[in-house]
Amino acid sequence: MSAFSASDFNSKRYSSSRPSYPSEFYRIIDKYHDGERKLLVDVGCGPGTATLQMAEELRPFDRIIGSDLSATMIKTAKAIREESPDIYRNVSFEVSPSDNFEFLGAGSTDKQKVDMITAVECAHWFDFQKFQRSVYANLRKDGTIAIWGYADPIFPAYPEFDDLMIEVPYGKETLGPYWEQPGRSRLRSMLKDSNLNPALFYDIRVSCFHAEDIRDQAKLRQHTEMLLLIRKQITLVEFAEYVRTWSAYHGWKQDPKNKNKQDVADWFIEESLRRRPExxxxxxxEVVWNTFYKLGKRI
Ligand SMILES: C[S@@+](CC[C@H](N)C(=O)[O-])C[C@H]1O[C@@H](n2cnc3c(N)ncnc32)[C@H](O)[C@@H]1O
Structure with missing residues (x-):
């Protein structure tokens, strides 16, 4: 996934403008996980969004390692860690692809060291089959794989913005052509075709939440599983900053043919204010995201 690895990708803006994950969700993971908590590896950790949260929110692990393909992201993650070295003393970061755990020093016969592996808002970029085989090779028996993420938000109280929430990311004249595929389509479908293999994992749990269900109590009640609810109070300016963290925005901005066009994130603000001048x-x-999670335990 090249945009996040580009040296000019703004990983600091990413860290401050992306949503983080609610405490209630970490309670779901705490409850799900069985046994020891010596080592957690958070692959595709970006600037450490979930990695650093897990150090504070989960029942403690002795060590937490965040890994990411992008040296730019890992540099920012390390800098944020350094701001609070006492809180994050058990956290470290490595530049590494998601299916490589060599930084653990594990030889081919000594791989099953990890108690929990997480992949947050990133598994859509992976070769999922290869990734789950390497998770299987590195998790201990009964260890947890937790994959989660979010896509395509709405403003529940402003249905007149719904078409903008499609036009900005997917319009032909806006960011639509700039997503790397098939990653974005996989995320948009909330990884519905990337399933944990029951020959490798058991106690598999899957949740898929469409943010528009928040507008309808009857639909909300149909969810019997615990939900990953990501909601945030945000200004239009802050939302525009969030748009600027999208890999497609980075591609749009780099394309010379957009040089003289209005910034697509500014257009979103202008169009929203035109629709709701108050x-x-x-x-x-309030903004609410579509979300999903997949949990499994290694056989
Ligand atoms: C959208 S960011 C998610 C960051 C963070 N986990 C979060 O929750 O915000 C996706 C990250 O996945 C990383 N990534 C993409 N493909 C990868 C791969 N094959 N191996 C490791 N990291 C990868 C990117 O560099 C990027 O930092």
Missing amino acids: LTVNTKI
């Missing part, structure tokens, strides 16, 4: 750029409004 808002200002600084009014806080």
Whole structure:
């Protein structure tokens, strides 16, 4: 996934503008995980969004390692860690692809060391079959694989923005052509075709939540599983900053043919204000994301 690895990708903006994950979700993982907590590896960790949260939110692990293909992301993750070295003293970061755990020093006969492997908002970029085989090779028996993420938010109280939430990311004249595929389509479908293999994992749990269900109590009640609910009070300006963290925005910005066009994130603000003139750029409004998770335990 090249945009996040580009040396000019703004990984600091990514870290401050992307949503993080709610405490309630970490309770779901705590409850799900069985046994020892010596080592957790968070692959595709980016600037450490979930890695650093897990150090604070999960029942403690002795060691937490975040790994990512992008040296730019890992540099930012290390810098954020250094701001609070006491809180994050058991956390470290490695530049590594998601299916390589050589940084653990594990030889071919000594791989099953890891108690939990997480892949947050990144598994859509992976060769999923290869990834789950390497998870199987590196997790201990009964260890946890936890994959989760989010896509395509809505503003529940503003249905008149719904078409903008499709036009900005997927429009032909906006960011649509700039997503790397098939990664984005996989994320958009919330990894529905990437399933944990029951020959490798048991107690498999899957959740898929469409943010529009929040508008309908009857639909919400149909969810019997615990949900990953990512919601945030955000201003239009902050939302535009979030748009600027998308890999497709990075590609759009780099393309010379867009040089004289209005910035697509600014266009989103302008169009929202035109539709709801009572808002200002600084009014806080609620945004809710589509989310999914997949949990499994190694056989
Ligand atoms: C959208 S970011 C997610 C970062 C973080 N986990 C979070 O929750 O925000 C996706 C990350 O996956 C990384 N990535 C993409 N393909 C990868 C691969 N094959 N191996 C490791 N990391 C990868 C990218 O470099 C990027 O940092």
